[in-house]
Amino acid sequence: MSAADFNYFNYFTEIEEHFQHARGTGLFLLSPLDWALIEAWKNSDVPLEAVLRGIDAAFEKWRARKSRAQMVNSLAFCAQAVMTEAQRLADAGTAREPAKSESSPFPDEDLRRYIQQNSAAIRCTSIREFAPIADSLDRILAELPDISADLEALEQRLTAMEQKMIALARSRQSDEQALASRRELEAYLKPYRSRMTAPQIAMLEGQFLERSALESAGLPRLSLFYLR
Secondary structure (H helix, E strand, O other): OHHHOOOHHHHHHHHHHHHHHHHHHOOOOHHHHHHHHHHHHHHHOOOOOHHHHHHHHHHHHOOOOOOOOOOOOOOHHHHHHHHHHHHHHHHHHHOOOOOOOOOOOOOHHHHHHHHHHHHHHHHHOOOHHHHHHHHHHHHHHHHHHHHHHHHHHHHHHHHHHHHHHHHHHHHHOOOOHHHHHHHHHHHHHHHHOOOOOOOHHHHHHHHHHHHHHHHOOOOOOOHHOOOO
16 A cells, blocks of 8 residues: 555554564554654654655665664654655655545544543543633534534644643643653653754654643543544
8 A cells, every 4th residue: 555545644553553564563562752753743744655665764774784683662763764755755746645535534423432532531630721621622522523524624623722731731740740751751862862853853852742741631632643
């Protein structure tokens, strides 16, 4: 299957499965750093095709080594190769857009369950500042199934709410929690810093800390990219 056949919202899943296949270990679990890196690529509009090609190129180079004492344990190993492939596609003007389907990739019942679960998870935190976001999700539920006809508009609404929730979550973090997140980030990132540019590291740090803030508050991701 070509990259053009992948559904747009399968970005995370396809990268995860492709990395696992390239590594040869289907049960390998991606780390928080890996998920933050995928999110950084998505937000930077790195084509899925470039990511998959970059993973293949990085593993091809790794397998060509005379000594392979260490396994590839993070997508960060492929970061430079991914950006190289993205630049090649941009220079050649050959990046393919994901195929668009006439039907929604998500059944209405899956969308409803996903939004209901997220609303319930937000309310379970019992933090008053987040209640309006749960209320907004409930209003979206009331609009289903009509809103599912325009997933792009739905994604824009969910992403806007998610960004607001992230800002609130980070503002509520204690100094100790923020410091612990940065230490965890550094532990994950240290082996791969030499493979990344400063802008790549900065973007990855931002995504990692946002994800950490939500997780520490027990909050879900709202974007449809996380409907799996």
